Amino acid sequence: MAQKLDYLRETASQTAGPYVHIGLAPGAAGFEIFDNELGQDIAGPNAKGERIRVEGIVRDGTGSPVKDVLIEIWQANADGIYAHPESAGEVEEGFRGFGRVIPAFETGIWAFDTIKPGAVDGAPHLNLWVVARGINVGLNTRLYFSDEDNSADPVLNLIEWENRRATLIAQRGDDATYRFDITLQGDNETVFFDV
Amino acid sequence: MGKPAEYYQRDRRLHPPAHAPHYKTSVTRSPQKALISLENSISEITGPRFGHNDIGANDNDLLFNFATPGESPIGERIIMHGRVLDENARPVPNALVEIWQANAGGRYRHKKDTYLAPMDPNFGGCGRTITDENGYYFFRTVKPGAYPWRNWVNDWRPAHIHFSIFGTAWAQRLITQCYFEGDPLIPKCPIVQSIPDPEAIEQLTAALDLNATIPLDSIAYKFDVVLRGRRSTLFENRMEGN
Ligand SMILES: [Fe+2]
Numbered sequence: 001m002a003q004k005l006d007y008l009r010e011t012a013s014q015t016a017g018p019y020v021h022i023g024l025a026p027g028a029a030g031f032e033i034f035d036n037e038l039g040q041d042i043a044g045p046n047a048k049g050e051r052i053r054v055e056g057i058v059r060d061g062t063g064s065p066v067k068d069v070l071i072e073i074w075q076a077n078a079d080g081i082y083a084h085p086e087s088a089g090e091v092e093e094g095f096r097g098f099g100r101v102i103p104a105f106e107t108g109i110w111a112f113d114t115i116k117p118g119a120v121d122g123a124p125h126l127n128l129w130v131v132a133r134g135i136n137v138g139l140n141t142r143l144y145f146s147d148e149d150n151s152a153d154p155v156l157n158l159i160e161w162e163n164r165r166a167t168l169i170a171q172r173g174d175d176a177t178y179r180f181d182i183t184l185q186g187d188n189e190t191v192f193f194d195v
Numbered sequence: 196m197g198k199p200a201e202y203y204q205r206d207r208r209l210h211p212p213a214h215a216p217h218y219k220t221s222v223t224r225s226p227q228k229a230l231i232s233l234e235n236s237i238s239e240i241t242g243p244r245f246g247h248n249d250i251g252a253n254d255n256d257l258l259f260n261f262a263t264p265g266e267s268p269i270g271e272r273i274i275m276h277g278r279v280l281d282e283n284a285r286p287v288p289n290a291l292v293e294i295w296q297a298n299a300g301g302r303y304r305h306k307k308d309t310y311l312a313p314m315d316p317n318f319g320g321c322g323r324t325i326t327d328e329n330g331y332y333f334f335r336t337v338k339p340g341a342y343p344w345r346n347w348v349n350d351w352r353p354a355h356i357h358f359s360i361f362g363t364a365w366a367q368r369l370i371t372q373c374y375f376e377g378d379p380l381i382p383k384c385p386i387v388q389s390i391p392d393p394e395a396i397e398q399l400t401a402a403l404d405l406n407a408t409i410p411l412d413s414i415a416y417k418f419d420v421v422l423r424g425r426r427s428t429l430f431e432n433r434m435e436g437n
Contacts (some may be wrong), residue, residue, distance in 0.1 A: 007282050007283065008280060008281075008282050008284050008421045008424075009206070009282065010423050011395075011398055011399065011421045012283060012398065013210050013370060014357075014370070014372055015211075015218075015372075019295060019305045019307075019308065020295075021292070022305050022321060023295025023321050023359065024293060029305075030306075033260065033261055033321060034248065034251060034323070036251070038245070060224050061223035061224070062223050068307075074238070074365050082241040084244060084363075086199060086241055086272060094241060098243035117336045118383075120238060122236075129368055134218070134220030134221045134223070136212065136218070136221055136225075138368060155236075159231055184225070184226060185223060185224065189227065189228050190226075191231055192226050192231070193229075193231050194205065
């Protein structure tokens with residue numbers, strides 16, 4: 001036996017369950033309780049950079065849409081600066097870089113508006129966190145952009161299976177809209193990270 | 196600029212596995228490939244920060260925040276309180292804590308919840324607050340009821356409150372559920388029991404806290420949350436100085 005270390009242990013995760021929408025995005029789910037819903041305006045009115053829209057769908061291992069999913073977004077501004085004291089530099093007034101999105105109830109398709117971030121330690125990317133009923137620990141992933149040079153990104157290049165890297169690239173369509181589908185399981189499973 | 200100090204790696208053995216066959220919904224929603232391990236970069240060391248301007252003054256009072264003036268929800272009045280700490284046992288101030296829960300009968304205010312227990316017109320079921328300089332938070336609410344769900348044919352969730360916590364970093368993001376001391380449904384619940392570590396389940400069980408009750412008003416439960424801790428920057432600096 002040896003001395004005990006003084007660390008505490010992290011609290012265990014539990015699924016966000018079927019009603020996470022009323023908890024974390026009540027207004028978007030049609031339940032008016034708070035004056036200010038968090039995560040509804042990612043970039044704010046003064047943000048520099050290109051205004052973009054990202055849309056997609058989350059699918060389970062059977063290919064069915066996951067309609068009760070909630071996705072959180074964390075991103076830098078157009079200069080690659082996060083709204084956080086440890087990021088070197090200032091962001092525009094009103095820029096938070098944080099978002100929450102839930103899908104349309106009938107289709108499972110979700111969409112959010114933001115600005116395209118600048119490069120941060122590699123290629124520009126959004127950090128996404130995916131929770132839902134049946135997901136026991138929130139899933140971390142990243143979204144990169146098809147019209148950027150992602151070839152030298154250290155995180156993408158860490159993925160040993162080159163064919164899986166494509167699961168993290170959002171495809172640019174018309175009108176500055178990107179498509180980013182997430183597959184929780186099976187063929188073409190999205191790459192998730194242990195951060 | 197040097198590399199930022201990293202957060203301690205998450206000990207996945209105390210968290211439920213993605214695929215927990217007795218919790219059936221996880222079967223098709225669990226990734227089958229291993230997570231790719233990332234060293235923390237600035238993207239994970241940072242994270243959204245929240246302040247009192249983001250929330251309303253009564254957002255942590257679920258007895259009040261949806262009730263008709265002069266009325267209050269039905270159920271056992273409770274104070275749910277505790278601290279947000281990190282693995283270094285240091286308080287996490289300015290942490291955003293959000294909760295959602297069923298009413299005293301076990302019914303959520305959600306269009307997909309069709310349980311026959313009645314909706315309570317005076318209970319919304321969600322709240323949020325920000326920890327103070329000691330990492331302390333509290334909510335006033337009613338104790339949620341147990342409710343049935345179709346997992347096996349006849350499963351019942353123990354009384355629980357869903358908790359969502361933001362610390363200072365994206366790497367610390369956590370959603371969990373808080374259970375209540377003495378609930379006989381805890382050992383029977385496939386969601387709780389997806390956690391492989393009995394101590395970790397104990398850590399999710401709020402303790403009756405008689406000292407914090409308000410006499411003749413509300414009973415109290417204590418629930419501390421521990422977020423991932425961070426390597427000391429002092430140690431990082433020493434490494435760089437070598
Ligand atoms: Fe629940």
